[in-house]
Amino acid sequence: MTRSNRRAASLATLITALVGASCADTPRGLLTGAPNPPPEVTQACALANTKCARCHPIDRVVVSRGIGMGRWQMYVEQMRLKPSSGISVRDADIIFRCLRFVEEACTECKQGHS
Amino acid sequence: MSSVGRLVVMCTAAVAIAAIGAGRPARADKLERNFAGSIQLDYMAVPTDSIGRKIALDAATVEVSLKVTQDFGDNVTASIKLCVACHGIEAGMAFFDLRVADELSFRVGRFTPQFGSFPIRHDPANHRTADKPLPYDMGRMLRFSEWNMGILPSPWVDNGVELSGAHYFTDDVRLDYAAYAVGGPRAAADATDFAYKLSRSGEAYYVDNNSRPSLGANAALNVVTGKATITAGGSGMFGTYDPENKLHYQIAGGHLMLQFARVFLRAEYLARRTEMALGSDPAQRFKYGPGKDGKYDPYFLKQGFYTELELPATDRLDFILRWDGLRRQGNVERTSELRSDSAVLRYTAGASFKLRGATRLKLSGEFYDFSDFSDEIAIHLAVTGAL
Numbered sequence: 340m341t342r343s344n345r346r347a348a349s350l351a352t353l354i355t356a357l358v359g360a361s362c363a364d365t366p367r368g369l370l371t372g373a374p375n376p377p378p379e380v381t382q383a384c385a386l387a388n389t390k391c392a393r394c395h396p397i398d399r400v401v402v403s404r405g406i407g408m409g410r411w412q413m414y415v416e417q418m419r420l421k422p423s424s425g426i427s428v429r430d431a432d433i434i435f436r437c438l439r440f441v442e443e444a445c446t447e448c449k450q451g452h453s
Numbered sequence: 454m455s456s457v458g459r460l461v462v463m464c465t466a467a468v469a470i471a472a473i474g475a476g477r478p479a480r481a482d483k484l485e486r487n488f489a490g491s492i493q494l495d496y497m498a499v500p501t502d503s504i505g506r507k508i509a510l511d512a513a514t515v516e517v518s519l520k521v522t523q524d525f526g527d528n529v530t531a532s533i534k535l536c537v538a539c540h541g542i543e544a545g546m547a548f549f550d551l552r553v554a555d556e557l558s559f560r561v562g563r564f565t566p567q568f569g570s571f572p573i574r575h576d577p578a579n580h581r582t583a584d585k586p587l588p589y590d591m592g593r594m595l596r597f598s599e600w601n602m603g604i605l606p607s608p609w610v611d612n613g614v615e616l617s618g619a620h621y622f623t624d625d626v627r628l629d630y631a632a633y634a635v636g637g638p639r640a641a642a643d644a645t646d647f648a649y650k651l652s653r654s655g656e657a658y659y660v661d662n663n664s665r666p667s668l669g670a671n672a673a674l675n676v677v678t679g680k681a682t683i684t685a686g687g688s689g690m691f692g693t694y695d696p697e698n699k700l701h702y703q704i705a706g707g708h709l710m711l712q713f714a715r716v717f718l719r720a721e722y723l724a725r726r727t728e729m730a731l732g733s734d735p736a737q738r739f740k741y742g743p744g745k746d747g748k749y750d751p752y753f754l755k756q757g758f759y760t761e762l763e764l765p766a767t768d769r770l771d772f773i774l775r776w777d778g779l780r781r782q783g784n785v786e787r788t789s790e791l792r793s794d795s796a797v798l799r800y801t802a803g804a805s806f807k808l809r810g811a812t813r814l815k816l817s818g819e820f821y822d823f824s825d826f827s828d829e830i831a832i833h834l835a836v837t838g839a840l
Binding site for chain 1: 617762
């Protein structure tokens with residue numbers, strides 16, 4: 340095996356390991372800092388993490404906590420309609436369920452602040 | 454564009470404005486206003502050159518965006534976005550959205566028309582590298598002046614009207630579409646390529662330079678299967694870019710995105726065919742002579758691609774690998790350092806680390822492989838935050 344082939348093989352192995360780790364790991368994402376979410380919320384937030392990350396890091400959602408339910412509903416609808424969002428009407432309901440829990444669980448968030 | 458085309462554009466705009474005016478008065482008093490923004494400070498070093506400024510806008514650059522959105526009931530939204538970047542303060546958005554149904558929405562004002570996949574993530578807080586892929590480069594690539602940047606610099610902000618919508622065939626299969634008329638790219642008379650400064654110069658006014666809008670469209674199919682989502686789409690845009698309305702251009706693009714759990718593989722291809730003014734004495738103006746038929750080819754073709762793999766390693770750390778490039782084929786002006794067939798390939802490896810809240814540290818290394826210049830290395834270190 341030549342030196343360049345060895346390098347390519349090492350790179351491919353590293354990428355494969357990272358892909359595996361990325362797929363296997365279930366990050367807290369939106370639930371970071373939230374105390375004991377019920378299983379259906381954990382499931383809803385797993386979907387929200389996946390869908391939101393298509394266009395932006397999930398941190399953008401976390402930093403907006405405290406805006407209130409009305410605005411979250413508006414945001415979810417706007418994001419659903421973004422081109423290629425991959426968010427269906429059913430997904431939007433599930434994502435909103437997650438965000439409602441995240442909003443209510445954020446004890447240090449006041450309305451209008453995060 | 455013909456007078457019929459202009460009539461279609463005017464009618465579309467009129468329908469959109471009228472529909473906005475007629476938007477459900479019962480909910481008009483329900484106002485929701487949102488603020489969002491982002492900041493990125495990026496430092497680019499070019500270790501292969503003692504003075505990187507000779508070939509790039511190196512060192513520190515800042516990108517700021519401040520966006521306010523106001524909902525007027527359920528169907529009408531106004532958005533205004535202020536951007537600060539290398540060229541000063543600009544209005545990145547100033548438009549009304551009217552949503553009639555999922556399948557039909559109107560946008561009128563100043564906005565980024567839908568083209569490809571990257572522009573929707575163009576905000577530095579939304580993508581993992583400090584700079585943009587080469588086809589969408591807006592002045593951060595090395596040798597940007599020789600290459601005249603990418604193919605369609607992002608964000609492309611223009612005045613116009615856009616029709617768009619999404620149709621769900623099932624919960625997991627969705628088609629997005631958009632069609633628009635905007636002012637389009639500009640240049641001076643007798644140009645050989647777009648002159649981007651004229652698109653953001655108060656001296657040239659923020660109006661169409663040739664009384665003919667550019668037309669474009671975008672369509673993409675999204676399919677969700679289990680943990681995977683596949684998006685495939687195509688885009689096109691065409692028009693004229695000179696004041697005399699004689700020089701034509703056409704841009705076409707295709708994009709593909711595969712998402713498996715949190716891993717993303719993105720790929721896009723863009724090609725732009727641009728007509729050049731030959732002038733009264735092409736032999737003096739151009740580097741290469743006429744073809745076998747004795748005629749000068751007035752067109753050049755610029756192609757670009759990128760493919761990137763985004764790998765979130767943990768909650769805080771993401772890795773990104775990107776391969777992108779540009780190729781330009783066609784005659785060049787005598788003063789150009791490019792040849793009739795020039796290319797650049799770039800290899801990028803980077804990481805994005807979450808510091809606190811929505812603040813991230815981005816680090817990336819780029820290797821440029823130029824066909825006409827010596828190879829170069831660029832290193833980016835950026836801090837990005839979302840508000």
